[in-house]
Amino acid sequence: MSYQDSTLSSEARAEHLLSLMTLEEKVGQLVQLFGWKTYRREGSGVALDEAFKEAAERGGIGSLYGVLRADPWTEVMLATGLSPREGAETINAIEHSRLGIPILFGEECSHGEFEIQIGRHAQDVQSAVLTVLEKE
Numbered sequence: 001m002s003y004q005d006s007t008l009s010s011e012a013r014a015e016h017l018l019s020l021m022t023l024e025e026k027v028g029q030l031v032q033l034f035g036w037k038t039y040r041r042e043g044s045g046v047a048l049d050e051a052f053k054e055a056a057e058r059g060g061i062g063s064l065y066g067v068l069r070a071d072p073w074t075e076v077m078l079a080t081g082l083s084p085r086e087g088a089e090t091i092n093a094i095e096h097s098r099l100g101i102p103i104l105f106g107e108e109c110s111h112g113e114f115e116i117q118i119g120r121h122a123q124d125v126q127s128a129v130l131t132v133l134e135k136e
Helices: 010-020 023-028 050-058 084-093 113-135
Strands: 032-034 039-042 045-048 063-065 104-106
Touching: 023 050, 045 050, 045 084
Parallel strands: 032 063, 063 104
Antiparallel strands: 039 045
């Protein structure tokens, strides 16, 4: 039996996978690290942090938050962060644990800026509509 056998039921596959996982791997599924701390720039390339690689190999990581993030809070800027190509290569390099369990990646847009712009635009549209109606 193999947890990778798609002809088996989800329950049987999950039970088999759990039986193969160490306690550290099971607990690791609950761990989410800051993604921007998992790599460093080395010349024109990117290298994964050794502590991160060891934790990933042991299965001690379930998800990463903000691998592609660049902002003042993380102290990662566009010049020091990952280009789109480097981001894809880095994520591909750390995508799975020892048993092939995918590491989840979480990203987000800047807080509020998008919503503020939508609100401003909606207010402008509403003002324009009211101006047209007042003239009619």
